[in-house]
Amino acid sequence: MMNIPCPFCGARNESEFAYGGPVKPDRPDPNAVPDEDWTAYLTRVPNPLGPVQERWHHVRGCGTWLTIWRDTRTHDIVEGPSDAG
Amino acid sequence: MAYDVEILRLSPFALFDLKGAAEALEDWAPELSGLPGDPNALARNGEVLHCHVGPQHWLLRAPLEEENRLDAALRPNTAPPEISLVRVSDTLTFFRLTGPDAGEVLSIGCPLDLLPGVFGDTAVSFTELFGLKALVLRCAGGFEIAVEQSYGDMIADYLARATV
């Protein structure tokens, strides 16, 4: 079980949250990028071995949406890479 | 294992769901002055509770007899667009668990740390109870919980089974 930090409630049990999926890169303009990049945006889900940025919804709590970095190897909630947006 | 706890299903309360900035809500209805600012904190004024349950989100609970008076004071239908006041009295069913084992029983289905140093007299929070979203707060001698009204019978059954 993860203890997920909610900005309103503080650390709460994972079971109070709903997973909102990984944060995707910004949507490119399909007319301005090659088809390959557009297809990649549509179909590739970020799934790194290591830190991944994710959205979680405190659905059984205060209702806040939040963003964390989770290390897929350990489930630890970690600092994001320094060059991350 | 038998628990030393008394479980009581409470009769309905007057409930209002309040959203918006605290100042805007208090300006609109002086009735709402003193909304608690700390997250997951509640303010008691006699039998009236103001619960801070989310960002810019409060729940007002009062005895059911107060419902019409509150409706007139809060004027939900004419509120400005930046705030929202909705009468939700029908949506939640409350239970009261009192006795030495009230916390033990609650902790069967609730992941919150309910120890007094963490969850004190002025604490209130939506959390999880037997997999459902539930409101939890303290009362004299134990806790009060609320779940969506349609789950009332189910939670009554769960609590009864958990405490056999």
Ligand SMILES: [Zn+2]
């Ligand atoms: Zn929260």
